[in-house]
Amino acid sequence: MLPLLDHNASIAATRAPLQTGCVLTLPAQCCRSLCIALVALFALTCFFATTPSHAKSKNRTSQRASHNLPNPDKLLAGIYMDLATGQLRAALNKADKLVEAYPKFHLAHLVRGDLLMMHAHPIRTFGAAPNHTSTNKLEELRAEAMVRLKTLHYKPDPNLYPRAFLQLREGHRYVVLVDTKKSRLFVYKNRGDKLSLLNHYYISQGKLGVHKTREGDQKTPIGIYRITSRIPGAKLPDFYGTGALPLNYPNDWEKVLGRGGSGIWLHGMPSESFSRPPLASDGCVALTNPDMADLASTLDIYKTLVVISDDVEMVNETVLKKDRVFANSLLEKWRRDMEYGNRTYLLKHYSTQFRSNTNEDLSTWFDKQHPAHAKSTSTYTVRNLSLLRYPGYENMIAAAFNLDVRHGSVTSQTRRFQLWTKEGAHWKIVYENTIKDFL
Template sequence: MALLPWNATAVNQDALTARLFVQNKNTNAVERMLVQTLEAIKEGRLQQALDYVNQLLTISPNFALAHLIHGDLLSAKTRILHGFGDVNAADVTRIQDFKDEAETRIRNYFDRNRGLTQPNLLVELSEKQNHVLFVDTARSRLYVYEKSQRDTLKYVADYYVTIGKNGTGKKDQGDKRTPIGVYFAARKLNRPLPDLYGDAAYPLNYPNEIDSYERKTGSGIWIHGTPRDTYSRPPRASDGCVVLSNPDVQALQNILQTGGTPVVIGVNFQWVGADALKQQAQTKAELSNALESWRRDWVSQNTDAYLSHYTRDFFYSEGDLAKWSSYKRQIQAAKPKVSINLADISMFTYPNAKQNMVVVDFEQEYISPALRNVMKKRQYWVQENGQWKILYEGSA
């Protein structure tokens, strides 16, 4: 009975020598069984591998990668195979897609078993937010974290995802790239959708304010599922959306159905422990102080001090800093007595940005003799010469 040549072609040797069966409640059964199958193949236990993959196909009958492995195992009973997917070697591109998916899933399986901390990003969830999703496009992985005690984040689960055919850094309509940034997922689309989108679709707010300012085009970037006859797609196969298997989309339903779930999409997050996150706590304190100083200077009607919180590159929906300054000086010339209260504050580091940037959302209550207004506001803060300044401000 021939040994399938997975050792050299489909999986990383170092990964398969790692400790295999580290169990925890979040381990994905499909990936665990896939790794069990490949480990059995690596060790020449082909009948046991066949038993594993049969079990895998019982719970995921539309898992194409598992079908390919099953075909290889059956063929190995009668002939020597010369490569992964040798049963259908003519479709070279498709076979490479399967290899990429296998390698990605296995790598992340062992990464998970090492114990996940969290990305080295400032993340402060508001009182109304319980979860944040991190999409690491380099790993083809979506990580779920929930708010824990003392406003820390606790790892919940992680899932394999497909991203854009042409990778990341979306700029133009139809470029088949996944955007990088901080986004917020809307509630599930209730209108009928083509089978391509699977069991559910949750739109992201691409283009966000920074995307629009940078003149990025396109729309319709969603988190969604797969067609009914497809368990999963290759790591790079979407038109820019973040695609999960239908069971995984269903697993996220309770989190996403609330609407407004933050989704941070980046490349090669740095995963750090609690000690390294102390720096983020310091950044949060500095930014919180800057936000409070901005609020106080607004209340005091000290226009020069108030405007000093804005960067020279500041923009908003109506124009630039010059127009904003003129507007504010006109309003504050009469020195009206105002009360401004901020609540429900959230903060998210903008990943892979050219400069240190944080998205800050809050509920703003503005009270003057003539007006009382409560609105959801969004600001983008950047570090400029060691100080935090506002790059953008508008409604959220």
């Protein structure tokens, strides 16, 4: 348990009557100090205090309503607004309710302690209240506050879309985008050729950042994954909170690259904590338990794609459509050359750096897949196409599709996965495999 604040002393101080004549509206100088010292604190998960209608979560409301708990986002937003107008008593009342409802929310206790001190004098630093027994934990909370502060005024633009998702097959009802720079997880609903934002959550990631390469490096991987199962909290140690959604790390491409490790999950928080600092996990993506419950109740297991990126780019519909058309043109040229059956033309689509899932080089793999004596008299059809920009690379496109090959009255069906990368002025396939995964 994090010994951040003497909670008993704090509670006693709160219940004690205020001194007669105590001024509860703050002078301008105090408010300025307050904004410098505490604005990060009150940002927290409420930075969407006025959430656009398209991003509201019915799940979140129902989850907390069933437990008769106040919404922490609204309380934190209220504290921030009360302080902005110098209403210290109102802010303290909300902080009391927040701590009472979420006694393990250590950051809320820190807020409350600072509010109590402000009855006596202005404070100029976050965590100014006494009895903080761990300097390291205080610094972690400061880091969390600053991460949340950076997105305080961020409002999702309904006319911008994540560039990672160029095209999604019909079966992908939802997709998840983890923005490690913002320490936030975004859930989008697939509405044909457009995505709409459903919800967003603060997350904690690997202690040592991102770009996981080996077991135990305490980093969060960057890549494209799918949710493989749902594990309820009752079947897990307390550390994972309300439950977990395991990811298929390492994916096939990462295995080719020799990346190690396993057990990368989306999961909740241990009962001793409501929230964790932005860099606190061993590589997993951790959410608060209420948020994790919302997430798990929304997503389709096995059919939900999860993109974890440290360089999220939002673009308008024109740019997205242009990217989509270009990616489709690459695949169409490949399909035509497959159908034509000319090995020389087909080979030009592949990179000399190509590696198969069994680590074969291009020459070995290509000869097996396309024997020199084979002649094509078949018709090739591509359908159920998904196109994504692969994170962590400046120019890489992932394509997953059904390939129907019709020869006479017989049609064979496979699902293919390709990675296209830009080499000089040309795009080449660096990886290809037949897959069973829902991608």
